[in-house]
Amino acid sequence: MSWMYVKTGSVQLKNPVLIEGLPGIGNVGKVTADFIIDQLKAKKICEFHGHSIPHSVFVTEKHLVELPRIELYAVKNKQRDILILAGDVQPLSEEACFEFCELVLHVCKDLGCRDIIALGGIGLKQVPKTPKVYCTGTDKTVVQAFTKATGVSNKLYGVVGPIIGVSGVIVGLAGREKMANIALLAETFGHPMYLGIKGAKELLKVLNDYLKLKLNLKQLDDDIAELEEEMLTRGQDILPKFKKQKGETSYIG
Numbered sequence: 001m002s003w004m005y006v007k008t009g010s011v012q013l014k015n016p017v018l019i020e021g022l023p024g025i026g027n028v029g030k031v032t033a034d035f036i037i038d039q040l041k042a043k044k045i046c047e048f049h050g051h052s053i054p055h056s057v058f059v060t061e062k063h064l065v066e067l068p069r070i071e072l073y074a075v076k077n078k079q080r081d082i083l084i085l086a087g088d089v090q091p092l093s094e095e096a097c098f099e100f101c102e103l104v105l106h107v108c109k110d111l112g113c114r115d116i117i118a119l120g121g122i123g124l125k126q127v128p129k130t131p132k133v134y135c136t137g138t139d140k141t142v143v144q145a146f147t148k149a150t151g152v153s154n155k156l157y158g159v160v161g162p163i164i165g166v167s168g169v170i171v172g173l174a175g176r177e178k179m180a181n182i183a184l185l186a187e188t189f190g191h192p193m194y195l196g197i198k199g200a201k202e203l204l205k206v207l208n209d210y211l212k213l214k215l216n217l218k219q220l221d222d223d224i225a226e227l228e229e230e231m232l233t234r235g236q237d238i239l240p241k242f243k244k245q246k247g248e249t250s251y252i253g
Helices: 025-040 094-110 140-150 166-176 197-211 218-233
Strands: 004-007 017-021 043-049 070-075 082-087 115-124 133-136 180-189
Touching: 004 094, 017 025, 017 094, 017 166, 025 070, 025 082, 025 115, 025 180, 025 197, 043 094, 070 094, 094 166, 115 166, 115 197, 133 140, 133 197, 140 180, 140 197, 166 180, 180 197, 197 218
Parallel strands: 017 082, 017 115, 115 180
Antiparallel strands: 004 043, 043 070, 070 082, 133 180
16 A cells, blocks of 8 residues: 545645654654644644554553554744644655655645755764754755754764655655755754653754744753653663764764
């Protein structure tokens, strides 16, 4: 079964930009996208279905099960309208990832979207005190304009290897489709049990200023404090047992 989509709502959008935030390293993209959806009370307009996802279901707070979801949300915004791609999983196979990204871009173009910002994490071997944010894309002019507007660094070569998964592929395909594109990446701790809320907060600061979203980030401060307290309690499991060696590059996924 190839990927398909099901419309769950309709909305008229003004020059929308797509923000992609699916699970990945530190889940910084997912945390960021979910926070925007919650704060701006975004409306779900589309669901994506496919068989190339983890063969599992989630147990909900109601003690029932549900399949993993990937959904598209929309919200009206004063500067420009926003589309947000969020969900529980990413496609499992390389072929499925390309098919999924092609479908997402098709749906977004039909909604008048010509710009995308894909979110991801750069996994480090230690917890960054103040995560740095980088950007890249397929068009030098677009990247330089974004860098000038936001102040984030575009000096990414040598900092990461391949950008794996939807966050990388959707940017590459957007360039092929002549869509303006940015991959916005925040440093985080590359441990599978670590939740990169600090990195997500840095991404949210950039998006908040760039798109004039008027987000209240105070809740994230409370979440960060709670997470750091948990890490102190479970430090032997979560915190790294070694320091990053000089000249050693980080990775992304």
